[in-house]
Amino acid sequence: MDYSWIQIAVAAIFFSVVITLVLSRGYGWLSPTFWRNAAVVSSLIMTFILLWLTLDTADQVRPGSGRIPDWTVINYEIRLVWDGAKRRQVPAVGRETGFFGKKWTRQEAYDLINKGKMTLQSRNCMECHQILGNGAYYATDLTRAWLDPWWEERIMPLTGAKTREEAMMAWLKNPPAMPQGRRKMPNLHFSDEELKALIAFLKWMSAIDTNGFPPRFAVAQ
Amino acid sequence: MAASLAGNKPQELFESQKLALAYFAVAIILFGAQLVFGLIAAYQYINPDFLLDKIPFMTNRTLHVNAMIVWLLVGLMGGVYWFLPLETGREVVGIRLAKFIWWVIVAGVSVVILVYLFVQVGPGNAFTLWFINEGREYIEAPRWADIAIVAWVAVFLYNVIATALAARRITGLLGVLIFDLVALGALYTAGMHYTVNVTMDQYLWWWVVHLWVEATWEVLVGVLMGWSLMYLLGTPRKLIETWLFLEVALVFGTGILGLGHHYFWIGTPEYWIGLGGFFSALEPLPLVAMVVHALYDAGAHRLNTVNRPAVFWAIAQAFGNFIGAGVWGFMQTLPQINMYSHGTQLAAAHGHLAFFGAYLGTVLTLIYIAVQNARRPMQIPLDSKYWGWAFALMILGIIGIAGSFTISGFAQTMIERAELGSTWSAFIRSYTHPWYANTLGWRFLFAWVFVAGYLVLVYDLLTIGKRKEGYAV
Numbered sequence: 001m002d003y004s005w006i007q008i009a010v011a012a013i014f015f016s017v018v019i020t021l022v023l024s025r026g027y028g029w030l031s032p033t034f035w036r037n038a039a040v041v042s043s044l045i046m047t048f049i050l051l052w053l054t055l056d057t058a059d060q061v062r063p064g065s066g067r068i069p070d071w072t073v074i075n076y077e078i079r080l081v082w083d084g085a086k087r088r089q090v091p092a093v094g095r096e097t098g099f100f101g102k103k104w105t106r107q108e109a110y111d112l113i114n115k116g117k118m119t120l121q122s123r124n125c126m127e128c129h130q131i132l133g134n135g136a137y138y139a140t141d142l143t144r145a146w147l148d149p150w151w152e153e154r155i156m157p158l159t160g161a162k163t164r165e166e167a168m169m170a171w172l173k174n175p176p177a178m179p180q181g182r183r184k185m186p187n188l189h190f191s192d193e194e195l196k197a198l199i200a201f202l203k204w205m206s207a208i209d210t211n212g213f214p215p216r217f218a219v220a221q
Numbered sequence: 222m223a224a225s226l227a228g229n230k231p232q233e234l235f236e237s238q239k240l241a242l243a244y245f246a247v248a249i250i251l252f253g254a255q256l257v258f259g260l261i262a263a264y265q266y267i268n269p270d271f272l273l274d275k276i277p278f279m280t281n282r283t284l285h286v287n288a289m290i291v292w293l294l295v296g297l298m299g300g301v302y303w304f305l306p307l308e309t310g311r312e313v314v315g316i317r318l319a320k321f322i323w324w325v326i327v328a329g330v331s332v333v334i335l336v337y338l339f340v341q342v343g344p345g346n347a348f349t350l351w352f353i354n355e356g357r358e359y360i361e362a363p364r365w366a367d368i369a370i371v372a373w374v375a376v377f378l379y380n381v382i383a384t385a386l387a388a389r390r391i392t393g394l395l396g397v398l399i400f401d402l403v404a405l406g407a408l409y410t411a412g413m414h415y416t417v418n419v420t421m422d423q424y425l426w427w428w429v430v431h432l433w434v435e436a437t438w439e440v441l442v443g444v445l446m447g448w449s450l451m452y453l454l455g456t457p458r459k460l461i462e463t464w465l466f467l468e469v470a471l472v473f474g475t476g477i478l479g480l481g482h483h484y485f486w487i488g489t490p491e492y493w494i495g496l497g498g499f500f501s502a503l504e505p506l507p508l509v510a511m512v513v514h515a516l517y518d519a520g521a522h523r524l525n526t527v528n529r530p531a532v533f534w535a536i537a538q539a540f541g542n543f544i545g546a547g548v549w550g551f552m553q554t555l556p557q558i559n560m561y562s563h564g565t566q567l568a569a570a571h572g573h574l575a576f577f578g579a580y581l582g583t584v585l586t587l588i589y590i591a592v593q594n595a596r597r598p599m600q601i602p603l604d605s606k607y608w609g610w611a612f613a614l615m616i617l618g619i620i621g622i623a624g625s626f627t628i629s630g631f632a633q634t635m636i637e638r639a640e641l642g643s644t645w646s647a648f649i650r651s652y653t654h655p656w657y658a659n660t661l662g663w664r665f666l667f668a669w670v671f672v673a674g675y676l677v678l679v680y681d682l683l684t685i686g687k688r689k690e691g692y693a694v
Contacts, residue, residue, distance in 0.1 A: 005495030009478075016474060032393060032459060035466030039397075042474035050477055053492075054424075060490045061420045067488055068420055114417040119345030121356030121415075127279035130564040132423055132487040135358055137569055138266070138278050140648045143486075150645040176273070181649035183269045186277040194345045205419060211494060213486030214643035215560050 001056050012049055016042040069207035071109035074099045074200050078207045080147060080217055088212030099203065100165055100196060109200070116201025119194045128185070132205070133213055139183065144217050146199075146206035154180065165203075169195045234595065235306035237313035237380075240320055242595055244299025245588045247327060249679065251292035254334070256672050258285040263668050266661045280341050283354075283361055284334065289576060290359060291330060296584030297441050298377060301398065303591050304448040305381060308395060309388035315380050322376045329369050333362055350415060357422075359430050360412045367413045374406040393462035397469055398444045405437040420488035427483040434576075435504065435546075436476040442542075442583045443468045443511070446535060449586050450515070453532050454522045464514045471507035479504045482554050486563060494556045501554040505547030515539035527601050530608035530685070531589035534582050537616065541578020549574050549623070561638040566657070567630025574623040577615075588682065596686040607681040614674030621667025625660040632656035 003011075020041045024034040064070035069091070077094035096103070104112065120126075126135035129142045140148075151164045158178055159170035171178055172195055175185035190198065234242075262281040265271050269278075305313055313319065336353055343349030350356070351364045362370065381402060385395050412429035416422050447461040481497025515536055526532045549571040553562040562568070593603040633651045641647030651657055 001490065001492060005492040005499070008492070009496060009499050012478065030463070032463040032466060035463055035470060036393065039466045039469035039473065042470050043400075043477070046474060046477035050480065053496075057424065057484075057489050057493075058421065061418065061424070061488055063418060067490065068418065110417070115345060117417045117419065117422075118347070118350070118415075122345045122349035122354065123342050124279050124283060124354055124356045124361065126356060126358045127282045127361075128277075131419060133564040134423060134483075134487070135564070136279070136282050137564065137566055138282070140645050141564055141643065144643070145645075148645045153646075180645070182653060184273055186273055186279075188342060191344075197345065201419075208420060208488040210486045210488055211491060213560055213563065215638055216642045218644050219642045 008049065008053075012045055016045050019045075067209045069093070069204060070106070071113055071204065072104065072106050073207045074109055074113070074203045075103050078147065078203065080144070086212070088215075089217060090209055090212075091207040093207065099200060100163075109204075112197050112200045113204050115193070115197035116199070116204075119190070119198045120201060123188045123190070132208070132210060139185065141214055142202060142205070143208075143210060143214060144206050146203040147218065149218055150180070165196075165199050168199050168202075172198070235312050236316045237302045237306045237319070238591070238594070240316065240323065241299040241303035241591055243323065244295050244302060245584075245591055248292040248296040248299060248584060249588070249682065251288045251295070251330075253675065253679075255285055255288035255292065256668075256675055258282075258288065260665075260668055260672065263661075263665045267665060276338070277341075280337060283337055286359060287337070287361060288334075293438075293576070293580040293584060296587060297438070297445060297580070299591075300445040300448075300584070300587035301377070301381065301441075303587060304445070305384055308392065308448065309384050309390055311384065311388050313380050314383035314387050315376070318376055319380050322373050326369065326373050329366055333366050336363070337361070347415070357412070357426055360426070364413065367409070371406065371409060371413075374402070374409065378402045378406055392458070393465065394444055394447055394458075397440065397465055401437050401440045401444070405433065405441070408432045408437065423487045424484065424489060427480060431480045431483055432477070434579075435479065436472055439472045439476070439507070439542075439579065440469055442538075442579060443472070445583055445587060446511070446515070446538065449531065449535055449590060450518050452590060453526050453528055453535065454518050456518045460518075464510070468507045468510055468514075471503075471510060475500050475503040475506060482556075482559070485556050485559060498554070498556045502551065504554070505543065505551055508543040508547040512539045512543045528589055528593050528603040530603065530605070530612070530681075531586045531593070533608075533612055534586040534589065537612070538578065538582025538586060541574070541582050543578070545571070545574030545576070545578035545623070549627075562630065562634045565630045565633040565638070566626045567634060570623045570626035570630050573619060573626060577619045577623075585678075589685075592682055593686055600686040603686050605681055605685040607677055608685060611674045611678035611681055614670055614677060616674075618667050618669075618671025618674055621670060622664055625664035625667065629657040629660040632660075 016038070020034070020038045023037045023041065027033045060066065061068050073093060075096055075098055077097050079092050079094055080089040081092045082088075083090045120131070125131065125142065128139040129135050130137070130140075132143050133141060146164070151167050155161070155167045155171050155178075156164070159167050161167035161170050169192070172190060174187050176187055258281045261272065261276065262278055262285055265273075265278045265281065302313065302319070340353050343353040353363055354361050355363055355367075360367075378399075381395075382399055385391055385399070408428050411425045414425070443465050447465050450456045451458065451461055478496055479501035481493040482501040484493035484497055516539070519532060519536055524532060553559050553567055553571065589603065589608075593599065593601075632654055636654055636657070637643060637647045637651035641650060
């Protein structure tokens with residue numbers, strides 16, 4: 001993208017106004033014709049800019065292109081680090097750790113994350129949780145769920161699991177059995193494959209660069 | 222046909238208007254369903270164990286939100302079927318097809334509701350997304366229902382275009398309506414796909430969710446309120462159409478790129494932060510214009526109208542749209558604030574107030590106009606002892622509900638996000654904090670006030686205009 005948002009915004013408004021004025025020569029600004037032209041011109045210009053930016057965005061959010069991690073990120077340690085220049089947290093990929101005790105190839109990782117995304121939708125997670133900040137507000141935001149210190153502090157001792165992914169699996173098997181806080185998550189009867197896939201999806205999502213959202217994640221406890 | 226829009230003479234209803242009455246009846250029933258599931262969800266906030274195994278929060282919330290979207294859309298479409306024959310001076314073309322698809326949709330919506338309620342979730346595969354639940358907030362409808370909805374909107378669009386062509390009449394209002402419905406139908410298809418890339422998924426998901434409620438629905442409301450004001454106050458067409466064009470210029474001019482306020486944090490590039498913040502900060506402008514317009518018209522006629530409840534709901538719509546969508550939206554749309562407030566109870570405050578103001582007010586205006594014209598002898602001006610109670614109770618209820626959400630939203634923003642670092646434990650500590658927890662009871666109380674208003678509304682709609690005064694046909 002060679003243009004800043006200010007250039008795009010100024011250009012959008014400038015061209016909307018100028019083209020409307022040119023098309024409406026001879027009509028006063030209180031006439032219906034003037035405003036009909038303004039409506040058509042501004043709608044078309046804004047739609048055009050949206051489509052153009054959509055092409056640019058689609059290119060920038062391809063997995064592996066920088067903002068969105070490659071599928072194989074599930075094989076590595078993921079952390080949030082402070083970026084002093086951007087003044088926000090950015091995800092960083094660390095050493096290789098494997099996932100559920102193995103290293104996943106690109107195709108295997110894709111298949112697993114894809115199954116996880118379908119599981120996320122099929123269990124209607126968004127109607128309590130938020131995904132990338134969007135959803136209902138009854139339960140936690142899952143954007144950085146993989147990185148939540150609660151798994152190590154509370155759930156690993158509670159379940160006796162040795163790794164974070166095993167702790168998540170053990171807890172999600174039957175959440176009402178180990179309630180955390182006042183609100184309870186219902187038992188959604190996940191199969192083992194579904195849980196493994198869902199946790200892979202959550203791990204992959206936690207490495208998306210979200211411009212620093214949610215703020216100050218796990219900085220203050 | 223301006224004369225019949227402002228007409229005081231009762232006349233036979235067009236078939237299209239009879240269909241509109243069926244639309245309105247279903248809308249009011251679904252409105253009731255929305256309130257039932259909303260009440261259960263509100264109580265689950267207070268007592269999380271309530272119905273946890275039978276109807277968990279996610280199911281109530283799905284039904285609460287989906288019932289709302291469907292009843293408001295049905296109400297707005299009913300408004301078009303009501304005014305279209307008056308605007309074109311003829312019966313709607315393809316009315317039998319319209320009736321057929323309507324009953325298909327009613328049956329389809331019933332099936333979707335029953336599946337949501339009793340099946341709830343499915344295994345993580347494509348079958349679930351096609352037949353049970355797509356799991357994407359607001360557009361959970363399974364894919365088969367998506368296809369039915371597209372067919373429904375296509376028939377609706379055909380009715381409007383074919384009727385305008387057959388009448389050889391294209392007004393500014395009809396032009397804007399057709400332009401808007403094409404966009405509305407096309408945008409829905411942007412939500413009918415599956416992709417594993419959650420960022421791209423949400424990118425296009427917002428084309429339906431944002432560009433429906435913050436663009437195409439707002440313009441549809443502009444058209445319907447235009448017709449309503451012509452009917453209620455006899456406002457001249459030229460004035461209505463000039464305002465409508467101005468509103469379209471501002472709604473689409475700010476709202477299309479205002480979409481960027483949903484692209485701050487989903488993984489999309491950083492330029493969306495600037496663009497989304499800038500254009501969405503301008504989004505309240507058309508809403509101010511609508512308030513000025515409605516107040517000017519009502520003031521110019523000293524509230525002298527043929528239908529008092531409809532005029533009061535029209536004015537409430539203008540203010541509610543501005544306050545709920547405009548002020549409560551602006552409050553959290555700048556990225557500097559949104560980073561902390563996004564996805565908290567503050568978003569729910571905005572959602573409740575905005576939908577109430579922008580859309581409920583419009584649909585009730587339309588329904589009161591239809592009810593007046595459906596009863597014989599027709600009562601002019603339409604008035605009753607009860608509509609004012611429904612009006613006052615529902616507005617008091619929604620202010621209380623949104624106020625409670627706002628307070629818990631402030632507390633959550635500060636405690637969970639700003640102080641404690643947005644984690645699971647931060648979330649628990651925010652919702653158990655008294656500043657948050659204490660609002661839940663208030664919210665539930667005001668929800669009952671709202672429900673009382675709904676019950677009075679239903680009684681009033683069933684009885685208003687049935688008294689003896691009024692003109693005989």
